[in-house]
Amino acid sequence: MAEENRNPAEESPVDVTGNLKSVEERIAAACRRAGRDRDSVKLVCVTKTKPLPMLEEAYRDGYRAFGENKVQEISLKKPQLPSDIRWHMIGHLQTNKVKQVLPNVVMIHSVESEHLANEISKQAVKLGIEIPVLIEVNIAKEESKFGVMPEDAAQFIRTIAPLPGMKIRGLMTSAPYTENPETNRVYFRNLRELAIDINGQNIDNVSMYELSMGMSGDFEVAVEEGATIVRVGSAIFGERHYS
Numbered sequence: 001m002a003e004e005n006r007n008p009a010e011e012s013p014v015d016v017t018g019n020l021k022s023v024e025e026r027i028a029a030a031c032r033r034a035g036r037d038r039d040s041v042k043l044v045c046v047t048k049t050k051p052l053p054m055l056e057e058a059y060r061d062g063y064r065a066f067g068e069n070k071v072q073e074i075s076l077k078k079p080q081l082p083s084d085i086r087w088h089m090i091g092h093l094q095t096n097k098v099k100q101v102l103p104n105v106v107m108i109h110s111v112e113s114e115h116l117a118n119e120i121s122k123q124a125v126k127l128g129i130e131i132p133v134l135i136e137v138n139i140a141k142e143e144s145k146f147g148v149m150p151e152d153a154a155q156f157i158r159t160i161a162p163l164p165g166m167k168i169r170g171l172m173t174s175a176p177y178t179e180n181p182e183t184n185r186v187y188f189r190n191l192r193e194l195a196i197d198i199n200g201q202n203i204d205n206v207s208m209y210e211l212s213m214g215m216s217g218d219f220e221v222a223v224e225e226g227a228t229i230v231r232v233g234s235a236i237f238g239e240r241h242y243s
């Protein structure tokens, strides 16, 4: 059936609770294979485009970390849901939206330009907060992706590290789309090695504790390679339909 003729009411309902259990089990198994504690990996449920009842179901199942890639969507959903949800900004952030998003999120995963970092710093100082951020790295050097190039990451971090109101906590990447998650193992490993390298440079105000990597198609491999945050959407909430 053509996309525009699809009647949403006829779609099979998504079993959010069942999907969360299965994702949970897969994360736990990947942790066991890698000899890691389950507690060393945080699952951020990526809720973009999904309706409130689905988010409420994940909330009832005990999940509190939700990820969105649009500032407007966070602003819309947040006031309608319990206040103890921790929102993560995972998508490309425009400078003119920083002021709006800052009070609503616990972490920004997508810092990748000085211009953006300066604005985050300026607005955070105004609010009197210190926002944890991750540096987005284009680890596979894809044309279509945002993020700093891996060879530029350390210098970029050294440049923005002194900015007040912002704490650099680690690196984030979106690996290439693939049918075979094993092909992304090298990218996750490279991101981890880059974090270790940067950590070794002991830059003031910078820690490399968090590695935000792994999505529905490849989160188990990412956990095996050291992810501390996995961002999982469609494996929990079903495919996204953009109209």
Ligand SMILES: *Cc1c(COP(=O)(O)O)cnc(C)c1O
Residues within 6 Å of the ligand: 046, 048, 069, 090, 091, 174, 215, 216, 217, 231, 232, 233, 234, 235
């Ligand atoms: C949408 C999105 C995800 C989740 O993608 P799935 O493949 O649905 O798990 C993770 N990270 C970012 C940055 C995203 O935009």
